[in-house]
Structure formats: structure tokens, C-alpha cells
Amino acid sequence: MKFFLDTANVAEIKRLNELGVVDGVTTNPSIIFKEGRDFEEVIKEICAIVPGPVSAEVIGLTTEEMVSEARILAKWADNVVVKIPMTEAGLKAVRILSAEGIETNVTLIFTVAQGLLAMKAGANFISPFIGRLDDIGVDGYKLVEELRQIIDIYGFDTEIIAASIRNLEHVETVACLGSHIATIPSNLFSKLWSHPLTDQGIEAFLKDWAAFKK
Ligand code: G3P
Numbered sequence: 001m002k003f004f005l006d007t008a009n010v011a012e013i014k015r016l017n018e019l020g021v022v023d024g025v026t027t028n029p030s031i032i033f034k035e036g037r038d039f040e041e042v043i044k045e046i047c048a049i050v051p052g053p054v055s056a057e058v059i060g061l062t063t064e065e066m067v068s069e070a071r072i073l074a075k076w077a078d079n080v081v082v083k084i085p086m087t088e089a090g091l092k093a094v095r096i097l098s099a100e101g102i103e104t105n106v107t108l109i110f111t112v113a114q115g116l117l118a119m120k121a122g123a124n125f126i127s128p129f130i131g132r133l134d135d136i137g138v139d140g141y142k143l144v145e146e147l148r149q150i151i152d153i154y155g156f157d158t159e160i161i162a163a164s165i166r167n168l169e170h171v172e173t174v175a176c177l178g179s180h181i182a183t184i185p186s187n188l189f190s191k192l193w194s195h196p197l198t199d200q201g202i203e204a205f206l207k208d209w210a211a212f213k214k
Helices: 010-017 029-035 039-049 063-076 088-099 112-121 130-135 140-154 168-176 186-192 196-213
Strands: 002-006 022-026 054-057 080-085 104-109 125-128 159-162 181-184
Touching: 002 010, 002 186, 010 022, 010 039, 010 186, 022 181, 029 039, 039 054, 039 063, 054 104, 063 080, 063 088, 080 088, 088 104, 088 112, 104 112, 112 125, 112 140, 125 140, 130 140, 130 168, 140 159, 140 168, 168 181, 168 186, 181 186
Parallel strands: 002 022, 002 181, 022 054, 054 080, 080 104, 104 125, 125 159, 159 181
Antiparallel strands: none
């Protein structure tokens, strides 16, 4: 499973990218707003750091607005993927952009039907929101599992980005369910490598080594 970072914080992206396991980045208007920086400048900087796909979202709600914004975003860097919301207008935009060779990530997916429609429209990526389904007591894991089944049965090229990831269990479970990608907030990323028993183990080994060297 590929790891994307769900952030627009350039310092964090630079730091975590040095691990060599960051395969892409996702942003949305809320994430960009949090950084308080110019949208274009931030996306261009991120695209220069991470060679993989970097999602930048459109704001317009009509097909025409989405398509014209997407054409601009796609020119910012070769690895920009345009994030399009899951609406009727969005689906039409994905079809047009797909024919133009502009990569898309259909976001705010909460049902299998939405995912299937996005795949049929030609989306390169679909983003089911696991944490937000948890919030309303709906099983996001089942959604990921079924979307993956559909991709495999019908041979779609679309990749699943498990999004709205809030904890380590989300990451581990979507990996077991065959999500192609999990997009992870940078503050959660360190939880992927840490465990108290690892820290205690290192401490014990060092203590024994110090006693042995005396
Ligand atoms: O990738 C989508 C993500 O940014 C939304 O996460 O925690 O606001 O539901 P959250």
C-alpha cells in the first residue's frame, strides 16, 4: 500500500519525505486554508518535493468552472492530480478531463454507488472518507473492501485512496483490505513507527550493553 501525506505543510512534507516512503500528497481547501499561504505557491512547492501525485482541489460547483480550474491546476506541475467533488457536475467534469489526459481524484466518496460512478467516469483515484463514516456510525472498512472488489472484478484502473484517516487502526485495516493508498495526516505518521515496547526494548539493550562494557 502506498502512503500519501494529507497535509499542505511544506516543512512536514520535507521531513517525512526523507523517510523514503512517501508516495504522494493530498490537500483540500480546508488543509490549504490552515497553512495560510498562497494556493499556487504551496502546490508548486509540494510538487517539487514529492515526485508522486499531488492532489489539488477545485472550488467551482459547475462542470464548466471545475473544468476550467482543473486545466489551470494541471499546468502548475506534471504531478498535479485534480480533486473533484462527487457530484453530478463533478462526474461530467471527470469525463471531460479524463479525455484530455488530466488526472482526477474524486473526493467525498461515502457509498459504493458513488465510487462505481466515479470509476466509470474515468477517475484515476477515488477517496472514500473512513473517519467521517465512523463519525456517523457507518462501516468505512466495508466500503473500502467493496470498492476494491469492484475494481478487481471489472478491471478498473482506478486506485482507492483511503482518506479521512484518523488513527493507526485505520491505516492498518485499510492496508489489509487492499486499499491502494492511505492518505495520512502528518501528525499521525510518527505513530506508524513508534511503539512503547520498541522504546523499552532499546533502553533495556543499552542498559545491558553499558553493564557488559564495564
Ligand atoms: O483526506 C480527507 C481528509 O482531509 C478529511 O479528513 O479528518 O477532516 O475527515 P477529516
